[in-house]
Amino acid sequence: TEQSCHCLRLDVEDAAGGRLGVANTGFFGIGLRQGQKYNLSLYVRGEGVFNGPLSVRLEDSDGKPLSDAAEIQGIDAVWKQFKATLTASATESKARLVILAGAEGTVWLDFVSLFPETTWKGRPNGLRPDIAQMIADLKPGFVRFPGGCVVEGGTVETAYNWKRTVGPVETRQECWGPWNYRFTHGMGLHEYFQFCEDLGAEPLWVGFCGQTCIFRQMENVPMEEMGWVRDNFLDVVEYANGPTDSKWGSLRAQAGRPRPFNLKYVEIGNENAEKAYEERYRFIYDAMKAKYPDLVYLADLSYYRMPSELYQIADRHYYNNPAWFLNRFNEYDNRDRSQAPLYLGEVAVTSQDGGPIRGNLLAALAEGAFLMGCERNADAVQMVSYAPLLAHVDGRTWDWHGMIYHDGTRVFGTVSYYLWKLFGLNRPSYTVATDVKVEATKPAAIAGAIGVGTWNTSAEFKDIRVEKDGKVLYASDFTQGAADWTQDGGRWSIQDGVYRQSAHTVGLSYFGDETWSDYTLTLKARKISGPEGFLVVFGRKDQTKFWWNLGGWGNTQHAIELNQSPVGRTVRGRIETDRWYDVKVELAGNRIRCCLDGALIHDATAPATEHFYATAGRDEANGDLVIKAINTAAEPVAARLTLQGLDSVKPKATVTVLTSEDLSDNNSLDEPHRVVPTENTIDAADDEFPYRFPARSLTVLRIRTK
Known part of the structure; x- marks a missing residue:
């Protein structure tokens, strides 16, 4: 048929020569559970003298039987569907389905299906x-x-x-x-x-x-x-x-x-x-x-x-490292409410220090801080979802992150799974004002490579130069090519010694050493076409990067951004088409100075990454005050909670904590519950009471008011 245009032909020349047939291991092995039934369906037709039988059974990878054999009789030259039920004699995650021929001749097979009876x-x-x-x-x-x-x-x-x-x-x-x-x-x-x-x-x-x-x-x-x-x-x-x-x-x-x-x-x-x-x-x-x-x-x-x-809702996708998400806790606090609300359709921490993170404790806590900001601005961010949701441990196309992993018989949730689960179980009806006072951490010096790029715009770059203390760290010569640059999106080429990105999409290209710091970056840039200006990247390390966004937001503003979160003040401005601009970025510690054609546009300091985040809301179903707090630091936070505007506070409160000894800790098939939430109660809740938030933790406090 048009839908099924392929089938399998099996030619049997010597049926007495031993086991003759075909086997299928499914996807990374067929998962079986002892005692469970599996429904077999297959389409078969014989050719010439072949009339069967066929013998079908389950085996392990060494050929040991894992079920009784089902005999397929009555095969002739017309396609027929045959059905049988196989019962697994043992639990096995890498079984195979075997079809053996009991006679000589030619047999055709199509749509062979084995499906568990229990769903x-x-x-x-x-x-x-x-x-x-x-x-x-x-x-x-x-x-x-x-x-x-x-x-x-x-x-x-x-x-x-x-x-x-x-x-x-x-x-x-x-x-x-x-x-x-x-x-x-x-x-x-x-x-x-x-x-x-x-x-x-x-x-x-x-x-x-x-x-x-x-x-x-x-x-x-x-x-x-x-x-x-x-x-x-x-x-x-x-x-x-x-x-x-x-x-x-x-x-x-x-x-x-x-x-x-x-x-x-x-x-x-x-x-x-x-x-x-x-x-x-x-x-x-x-x-x-x-x-x-x-x-x-x-x-x-x-x-x-x-x-x-x-559109009525705008979908955006965010994959990045933990610092990116932690720095966006306040991302939507000042979002223009006249704009359409957001759906963040694909969200996940993907890596740390250039390697996969796979939903470990650090990834979970960073995602949690970001989700707090979304929850606090639910009128602006109406929906959020993690991606990818599922992955087979032997078939991970994305090896960097995930929420639920499985093999043929087992399944486990990463720490990210349990954090998102806690947010789903403790979603308030509305949020309440939360004032968090913590001691600020000292910001680190900006360090990292450089880059250039565009946002839905075509642009050219030349005369790129990096200096530190009078020493030239890099000077571009694109007449010799750009093999030492790393492209990320866009269509990059060199024309007349100029580095060009010609696609109207997001296109970035990077160069340099992640240890570079306290340097001055200069270059010339020209917009060729498109709705915005261009991007000048600095301080790129792992997936953390700063850029100066010139002519962003429809060619109306200039802004410094850290992983697309504004740093300092946004300035009105636009970039003209077909005009070369002199661009200069100076780094000194965590201070950033940006000049365009010799004029100072920005003088900003990069913020420190905080370690304590908290939100609160009310559950109308039972009147509970729901407090969520995340502490990413290696030490507990001794806090004093003050509750205002409540008619009464019951002394007994429920506390759920997700934590572990190390931020890299995670679950696995062999240890599926290594890092999972624990729940207990406290009897000290009041209008004002002390509480110690554990290190490396998400804490959910449910305080009864009825």
């Missing part, structure tokens, strides 16, 4: 119970699916198309994803909606907008061919919400679901950019808004800015 919530074609329950325990308010880069695809042909994922499982078309793994679409659109309902979470569906991944070989579907892309958006809403007499609503009903799924949130694209994104987005949005005006539409603005009338 979460008992759903047919459902989910693995232990993993699904861990997700449920997070108490998510919504689920964003199917992704992520899977939505964009590596090519238009491999972009996510939900219509390939519905209907009988054996008819669903498989494809390769941009992260180099294969999608069987066994969990398709319908199963996603069911999962959201079982979780009690809102579905947030993300669709292909007509532009493939901007970080790979970006392709844009021609506008005259965008009809099918638009229709996929219109039709998915009909599948989710339409009546049973509609085309796609009837397919939902045939799958056993006459009632609508009540889809409310639709995101058009994922991490797309350039005018091509806006053009395709607008084409889809206009059609969707006309037919479904009450839906909430999201635009991914991680790498592009779009007119605000085209």
